[in-house]
Amino acid sequence: MKTDYKKIAVDGLITSNPTFKLVLGTCPTLALTTMAMNGIGMGLAVTFVLIFSNILISLLRKVIPNQVRIPAFVLIIATFVTIVRLLLDYAMPDLYDSLGLYLPLIVVNCIILARAESFASKHNVLASACDGLFTGLGFTVALTLMGAFREILGSGAIFGVKLWDFQIAFFSSSSGAFFTYAIFIAMFSLISGAVIDAKKRKAYGKINELKQENAVVFDNGGNE
Amino acid sequence: MNNPFKLVWLKCIIVLLLIAGISGGLLAILNDVFYVSPEERTHRAIQKIYGEKKEYSVIIDVDGTDEDKKQPVIYEDMGRIDKIYYVDKTDDADKNFDMLFKTTGYFGYKNGTITLWVKVVCSENEQPTIDKIILESFDKQTLMSKLGNSFYEGFYDVTDNYYQAKDKKDEEKTYNPVSGATYSATAACNAVNCVIKFVKGE
Numbered sequence: 359m360k361t362d363y364k365k366i367a368v369d370g371l372i373t374s375n376p377t378f379k380l381v382l383g384t385c386p387t388l389a390l391t392t393m394a395m396n397g398i399g400m401g402l403a404v405t406f407v408l409i410f411s412n413i414l415i416s417l418l419r420k421v422i423p424n425q426v427r428i429p430a431f432v433l434i435i436a437t438f439v440t441i442v443r444l445l446l447d448y449a450m451p452d453l454y455d456s457l458g459l460y461l462p463l464i465v466v467n468c469i470i471l472a473r474a475e476s477f478a479s480k481h482n483v484l485a486s487a488c489d490g491l492f493t494g495l496g497f498t499v500a501l502t503l504m505g506a507f508r509e510i511l512g513s514g515a516i517f518g519v520k521l522w523d524f525q526i527a528f529f530s531s532s533s534g535a536f537f538t539y540a541i542f543i544a545m546f547s548l549i550s551g552a553v554i555d556a557k558k559r560k561a562y563g564k565i566n567e568l569k570q571e572n573a574v575v576f577d578n579g580g581n582e
Numbered sequence: 583m584n585n586p587f588k589l590v591w592l593k594c595i596i597v598l599l600l601i602a603g604i605s606g607g608l609l610a611i612l613n614d615v616f617y618v619s620p621e622e623r624t625h626r627a628i629q630k631i632y633g634e635k636k637e638y639s640v641i642i643d644v645d646g647t648d649e650d651k652k653q654p655v656i657y658e659d660m661g662r663i664d665k666i667y668y669v670d671k672t673d674d675a676d677k678n679f680d681m682l683f684k685t686t687g688y689f690g691y692k693n694g695t696i697t698l699w700v701k702v703v704c705s706e707n708e709q710p711t712i713d714k715i716i717l718e719s720f721d722k723q724t725l726m727s728k729l730g731n732s733f734y735e736g737f738y739d740v741t742d743n744y745y746q747a748k749d750k751k752d753e754e755k756t757y758n759p760v761s762g763a764t765y766s767a768t769a770a771c772n773a774v775n776c777v778i779k780f781v782k783g784e
Contacts (some may be wrong), residue, residue: 425590426598
């Protein structure tokens with residue numbers, strides 16, 4: 359079967375966006391989006407783990423017995439999470455400190471396990487890597503947008519650069535995180551819904567044009 | 583007799599053991615490659631404060647190798663000091679020097695803690711002053727974004743008074759509050775108070 363890479367990309371970024379559409383990985387989404395930089399850092403860490411765990415799981419999918427696939431996936435994911443921790447502590451200590459406890463908790467992030475179980479264990483290596491990349495990027499973009507929104511309103515800054523003294527402390531708090539998340543999910547649903555409606559209208563328009571051009575009579579209960 | 587390689591349970595165990603073994607080996611190698619020593623961590627903290635690497639000597643370091651200098655300074659009612667470094671200013675004609683403290687304040691939100699690096703400038707004839715404070719880490723605090731630069735700058739003064747974040751009408755203490763994060767501010771004040779207590783020699 360031919361792999362549709364465009365569909366994988368669109369699914370990961372938009373139609374099955376892990377944060378705004380599937381509402382997966384909410385714990386880091388709510389806790390770490392006080393700053394845009396944290397969002398990028400966490401998103402890229404998850405993307406790294408997603409890509410490499412998907413590749414390895416796809417490679418081993420015919421070797422791992424079905425009965426122990428979940429423990430095997432967790433072992434593989436935990437290995438890559440530990441590698442990310444070691445790398446960040448070594449090369450980016452500030453980011454490592456700010457991500458704190460949520461970095462090791464990537465092991466139990468349901469986005470990664472979900473992609474391993476539902477995609478990587480059934481597809482070839484390249485498709486699995488692409489799925490990891492685009493799902494990770496979808497997560498990264500979502501976290502960065504939320505982080506930027508909360509940082510601008512909650513701290514009057516963006517990427518640590520002070521914009522103004524005006525601050526709404528609510529957006530830095532936990533309840534502000536839930537509120538921001540709700541706003542973004544609503545906006546995402548509204549925009550994606552509008553896009554889907556527009557596509558449907560366009561498709562119906564084309565069908566009607568074809569109908570008129572070719573005078574096709576559809577079976578409509580014998581009325582036409 | 584059954585072929586052992588056709589037994590599912592055996593295959594499961596072998597596969598899991600193989601994955602665990604290979605992962606363990608890989609992580610052992612990477613752990614060695616990306617190892618960050620306690621000295622390097624201290625250099626990083628100093629670099630955060632000075633913007634460059636500086637030579638220092640250890641007075642107290644709970645993570646250090648010298649057993650004589652491993653004992654932390656503990657003040658039960660406010661916090662503890664885990665590290666103290668002496669940073670000599672070799673280019674300074676007035677024989678000024680800095681002392682760097684890694685101090686942890688107790689009694690924050692949900693009884694959590696805040697750990698700060700505090701730079702104290704000392705000179706021969708003047709009272710030591712707090713010159714810079716950098717947040718190292720915190721535990722259980724949820725509103726740390728409220729503790730901005732202006733709050734930490736409130737401590738940059740002579741070290742003759744203790745600080746409080748709740749207004750207890752204690753004129754002996756300087757009032758340095760943070761609206762909406764009083765408990766976290768209390769832990770930060772306690773961390774700074776540990777340093778002041780140490781500098782005062784009380």
